[in-house]
Amino acid sequence: MHLDHVGIAVDDAAAASETFRRLFGLPLALERTVEDQGVKVVKLSSGESFCEFLEPLGPDTPVGRFVAKRGGGLHHVCFAVEDIRAAIADLEAKGVEMIDREPRTGAAGLPIAFLRPESAAGILVELVERKG
Amino acid sequence: MHLDHVGIAVDDAAAASETFRRLFGLPLALERTVEDQGVKVVKLSSGESFCEFLEPLGPDTPVGRFVAKRGGGLHHVCFAVEDIRAAIADLEAKGVEMIDREPRTGAAGLPIAFLRPESAAGILVELVERKG
Numbered sequence: 546m547h548l549d550h551v552g553i554a555v556d557d558a559a560a561a562s563e564t565f566r567r568l569f570g571l572p573l574a575l576e577r578t579v580e581d582q583g584v585k586v587v588k589l590s591s592g593e594s595f596c597e598f599l600e601p602l603g604p605d606t607p608v609g610r611f612v613a614k615r616g617g618g619l620h621h622v623c624f625a626v627e628d629i630r631a632a633i634a635d636l637e638a639k640g641v642e643m644i645d646r647e648p649r650t651g652a653a654g655l656p657i658a659f660l661r662p663e664s665a666a667g668i669l670v671e672l673v674e675r676k677g
Numbered sequence: 678m679h680l681d682h683v684g685i686a687v688d689d690a691a692a693a694s695e696t697f698r699r700l701f702g703l704p705l706a707l708e709r710t711v712e713d714q715g716v717k718v719v720k721l722s723s724g725e726s727f728c729e730f731l732e733p734l735g736p737d738t739p740v741g742r743f744v745a746k747r748g749g750g751l752h753h754v755c756f757a758v759e760d761i762r763a764a765i766a767d768l769e770a771k772g773v774e775m776i777d778r779e780p781r782t783g784a785a786g787l788p789i790a791f792l793r794p795e796s797a798a799g800i801l802v803e804l805v806e807r808k809g
Contacts, residue, residue: 546701547724551683551754553800561798568771568797569678569756591756592679593725617799619751622683624701624723639700665700666693667749668685 549625549673550588550595554608555617558600562587565596577652584608586652597623597652621659621669629656629674636660648674681757681805682720682727686740687749690732694719697728709784716740718784729755729784753791753801761788761806768792780806 555561565571571589578585583606587598599620601609611620626632629648637643644659651657656674687693697703703721710717715738719730731752733741743752758764761780769775776791783789788806 546703548680548683548726548728551680551751553798555798561800564798568768568773568792569802571678594680596680596754615747619683619754619800622728622751636700641700660700666685666687666696668693668751670701 546624546626548594549623549675550597551619552597552599552621552623552669552671553618554599554601554611554615554620556600556612558585558587558598562589562596562598565589565598571596575653578602579652582606582608582652584652588653621671623657623671623673625675626672627674627676629658629672632672633658636664641665678756678758680726681755681807682729683751684729684731684753684755684801684803685750686731686733686743686747686752688732688744690717690719690730694721694728694730697721697730703728707785710734711784714738714740714784716784720785753803755789755803755805757807758804759806759808761790761804764804765790768796773797 571591574590575588583602585600589596599608603609641664642661644661648656648658658672660670662669703723706722707720715734717732721728731740733744735741773796774793776793780788780790790804792802794801
């Protein structure tokens, strides 16, 4: 598994990502609003990984509650896997509680699934399926 | 610049890293106590990046205060640069306030420097010099 991206919760994804582009020269990879997740996503490339800025569409969303409680900041890490269903089955066999027992489609159109932080040392971890 | 690692503040770096090794199959890359930073470091490899678990050696350390205040969690991101002095000069020319205006030596024996979060969209960002 490799580190696919770090999710960063912010008030203003355009402003925060522009700051990272300007300071660190990271190119824009994706910009999308995901209504059913209540989030605007701006992704910057950083080698084989990404920095993913997440702006809540409203206070009553997962990222909105995180920003209200913690004032924004690093939100989750995501590992890339070849076969997400196999990875979920393996994690559940190891006793992990998944938030998503079935993969759903993420902002980039790829299958994703989140683990419960209680199962992963208190850290919110996402898996994304990337073939090859 | 590529994403070198994500720093994760925890109560128990051995336990948290063991959980990530068991769940995600990430191999151990480094285990070290850095007395002058007040921190025990356990690093796992994840593709070209690392997950860096940080355990405070006491409450009155930067990581100890973070764990006391926020209960642990994702702490910082680190980008690899070819020439850290040139990177610091470039960032300062762009108005960034550095925590470390001069590079110091990190856990892996490489030159590192941190930016003030106020200069980087509220995120604690580290640079590490990796040649080639």
